[in-house]
Amino acid sequence: MTVSVAVAGASGYAGGEVLRLLLGHPEVEIGALTAGSNAGERLGSLQPHLLPLADRVLVDTTVETLAGHDVVFLGLPHGQSAAIARALGEDTVVIDCGADFRLTDPGEWAAFYGGEHAGSWPYGLPELPGQRELLRGARRIAVPGCYPTVSTLAIVPAIAAGLVEPDVTVVAASGTSGAGKAAKPHLLGSEVMGNASAYGVGGTHRHTPEIVQNLSGVHGSPVRVGFTPLLVPMSRGILATVQAPLLDGVTAAGVRDAYAAAYADEPFVHLLPEGQWPQTQSVLGSNAVQVQVAVDERVRRLVAVAVVDNLAKGTAGAAVQCMNLALGLDEATGLSTIGLAP
Amino acid sequence: MTVSVAVAGASGYAGGEVLRLLLGHPEVEIGALTAGSNAGERLGSLQPHLLPLADRVLVDTTVETLAGHDVVFLGLPHGQSAAIARALGEDTVVIDCGADFRLTDPGEWAAFYGGEHAGSWPYGLPELPGQRELLRGARRIAVPGCYPTVSTLAIVPAIAAGLVEPDVTVVAASGTSGAGKAAKPHLLGSEVMGNASAYGVGGTHRHTPEIVQNLSGVHGSPVRVGFTPLLVPMSRGILATVQAPLLDGVTAAGVRDAYAAAYADEPFVHLLPEGQWPQTQSVLGSNAVQVQVAVDERVRRLVAVAVVDNLAKGTAGAAVQCMNLALGLDEATGLSTIGLAP
Amino acid sequence: MTVSVAVAGASGYAGGEVLRLLLGHPEVEIGALTAGSNAGERLGSLQPHLLPLADRVLVDTTVETLAGHDVVFLGLPHGQSAAIARALGEDTVVIDCGADFRLTDPGEWAAFYGGEHAGSWPYGLPELPGQRELLRGARRIAVPGCYPTVSTLAIVPAIAAGLVEPDVTVVAASGTSGAGKAAKPHLLGSEVMGNASAYGVGGTHRHTPEIVQNLSGVHGSPVRVGFTPLLVPMSRGILATVQAPLLDGVTAAGVRDAYAAAYADEPFVHLLPEGQWPQTQSVLGSNAVQVQVAVDERVRRLVAVAVVDNLAKGTAGAAVQCMNLALGLDEATGLSTIGLAP
């Protein structure tokens, strides 16, 4: 099988990472690469790490340039995906790395993003219970946000097994690439190196309702989620610390068993051996999620820690994984669980 | 007034930072500089940033080398301070940057540090309600741990004002200097750059009982504290995210008022204007703590964020602040609220 | 003496660093703080590390807001200083942190900056032979560029003593703050962390003619300078490696003696003991320059290495040092040789 693929937003971080992964995918032929203001430039001047594509020239992001491919990845600012998706054929696999189609509740969309809700597409987190089946053969897929991916996978086994109260606290430290490539003063190297900061505090970050949606769907009733994102001095990676009160009688062994069972057959989510804690470096460039759990007996709370590469499994890796499912390929094709360290 | 000062452990990070601050202190004459295995070396080869002291030679850490000074700062591994303190005269101001005399409860000492409890000294966090008076004129002072300093100051106004349940969750991201200068593989630059990790998860970090002690003392009854430390790629600074469930009827305005009142007269703790969030870069090298609070109405939780330089206000700055109180000097002498940024 | 000082460009990196140093200067009263597009904002929102000035409001950069002060520091984009300086009284000390008045040769100005040459002011590098006297009492001073400061000080003793051929190669690795606070994509944290790059290669960087001017002035005839700047992942600091062919008969001891003699009485330039090599961390936030020299006998070349904080001695520290000279104060007032490390 050779699948023709177009990437919209090829000059950005999400688009660049999709291309990095597609270059290692055996069934893919890379077609149109599109951009907004960067249209007309060589990819090599914008993504100099993608040497095999250096001489490709970016074209405008339009329905015409994207049409005619088997798969179209969208790495666009939110609000731009719906019109393009509507114009592409129903048989085209459209995988949106943006937020437009992640939320099912128009009220939550309005509250956190504003404006009209575009709708919702199958949510591209195959590791959610029951979700993988919805993605096989799908023609429209919404790639999860990076924070929701790692936060959800850190705690969902405990929610699914009924081990904790539906009252979850997430504090997640992220590298800067999650904020994208648009130049903003507070994201300058001089500002972020040697610096840690909090932002979107108090439940205002747009990824909050997405975590709520994921966990509530598994729990079967609303889960309360308090989410605090931190910015720390690294380009890639998120480390999420996710906590919830343990229900009476739940033991550390019981927690461990639940996680081991939940992830035993998952190709990309890995529960670390006892005593070993996740670090983001281990998953850089890879599609792996590394998870560890502890029970804090003094406060009877579950503390789960998980790491992900925000651009890989947190965005582009998930997108490719979903493409594989959509096309009936082996889910892990072109993806890796090997990180780049040190 | 000219005060003669000795520093034990002058080749380490805490000792070096004490010296950096003392060099800017108008009432101090720097006397003996002592070390363990580095005795005999020029300070300039070990602390090349302290140019005015470059030609000083380190001597052995003994009672003899330390005796005869008005003030002795101890920057030693835990377990070594008690014997030295006993042998120094009662009139000598002894300020211990280590953990030996921080905890009042021998059971907590045994549980987290092991071995025999050396006792407890006045706890050097003047910003704790009622604590400043205990430090004026004191001759033995235990400098708080870096995590307890920032975590306590982030939440204590809410505890003191009775705004939250006594159930506190701390996730604190720290630079690497808190781990000291001893060479360990996981602290190599290659391992920590581009990497975030969790450690001491599940309530096992030794600073946990110290936070409990601080908050419970203010609350008047036990406060539950879940503490998770993170290591992030920077040398200095801690950013603590501290959360607790809000009691019924408490409003965001009420929270803000409580913090504003608590810190209105504090020289070093600063509540930021609404909408501005703390970043560690702002306090590098300074004795300032910057704090901000939010109310997450969806989960009815208080989210406080505070930053500190772990070596400055988190260790050496607090030590100098306490020396000032002990000697009857203006508390802010030789200290600054100006950070080094960018 | 109390000197009233205004700072134009107070929201930028150079202006912020001038303010950080002035806050520690005993003879200064900080007056107007001006900005371009940031006028009207609180300084605390732009320079949150300068807590004592947090509530000051920035005003427009105009002759009116700047007039009436004893000293005016200009931290403006090049091309804007001349008009302002002309309008300020001749008695006002005007210290330009920009490039407008550094070069004496209009041809070099045209070649590297373009446009009309504004003229030249006394050049604010007191450590250049004979230069200090020109700065005492001066009313107009051009602060040197950061690269020229460290590069010149690294090699000028060898030039002055006639130890090397007038054929100098500089490779200097800089932190990102030298590029300023304007948001550009290639200066984003995601782009600079974990990354080293070269720019301005082939003698095109604007600091090249300034190094030539400094060295040729000392040499008495033209010195050839090849200059290559590198960008490395840190906020502050420059490490310059400066090389030149040794003349016949020159020995390592002779080189060392020349450097020791040249800097024996300098308050801020420090020749390290043999065997110890400079590192930028040692001078962060300080006005010190640390220098070391070696002779590579195989290739008969002098290799000098020097470090400076580009924002401190490389810009704002030099500016304050020059102000002290201009006003007849002790040259080191308000300045330090103590770095912030680790």
Next chain:
Amino acid sequence: MTVSVAVAGASGYAGGEVLRLLLGHPEVEIGALTAGSNAGERLGSLQPHLLPLADRVLVDTTVETLAGHDVVFLGLPHGQSAAIARALGEDTVVIDCGADFRLTDPGEWAAFYGGEHAGSWPYGLPELPGQRELLRGARRIAVPGCYPTVSTLAIVPAIAAGLVEPDVTVVAASGTSGAGKAAKPHLLGSEVMGNASAYGVGGTHRHTPEIVQNLSGVHGSPVRVGFTPLLVPMSRGILATVQAPLLDGVTAAGVRDAYAAAYADEPFVHLLPEGQWPQTQSVLGSNAVQVQVAVDERVRRLVAVAVVDNLAKGTAGAAVQCMNLALGLDEATGLSTIGLAP
């Protein structure tokens, strides 16, 4: 073809990177993984980024554990390779990532490493003129040092084409992983973050004679090389600035043509388009070398800049490339020119 491979020193950085690459090599079966003091441990606790090998247990580095494989990679401290290589069969492909067999001149070995010279093996830099043929079918290969790889490739086209004087100056900024995983205080994260330093200045670094050997071999007579290594705050990557005086009549166009011709058919060395300068981020994890050249007309000097991942093409990637040549496989098998950025 399936090739069985053993890796000695699998817990170190070189060994880990060899394994990372071998996991993506289609013709390889990974056999024994050996270590010194880490023998007996799970690889997952030491190299947590290599998930597919996490449960492998390290065995002692002995002739017995290494024997019986088709290929043995040695990632050992220098001095340990000779004895092992002698004991392994002559048909075994032995690829030494260490220094023992790189230098041909026993005098240079003695001067820079001390002790007895073990001899020399075919030097694993296929891009050196004539070198590739020596590596096809070889059974003993010495992998070049990281600095010599990037420095040599930056300047060798100009040497080979007779464009420059045989008088080369190298200043190369390296990440910290080149110093290995042994814990030393000056390599701690706290020491290297926010810090740039020089070391081995004055021609004393052990990689100096290796660069001399490479360039002199191509030149046909001795080339003088002055080499200064810098340590900058990143884990991986080297950026080398290599300069030499241009011979009369040589033009920028002539230089560019020589480089374009030299690297036209090289799979891993890439001359960037005019105006684009190399950055280390572009080659992280890849086997690519990116090169750019400029002519500084004012000083008539060639300035070449090249980047490499010191662990990949600088060590382990070269090792795998050489294995491919030794075994008659396509030289690029299992290797990539795609970097991990941002």
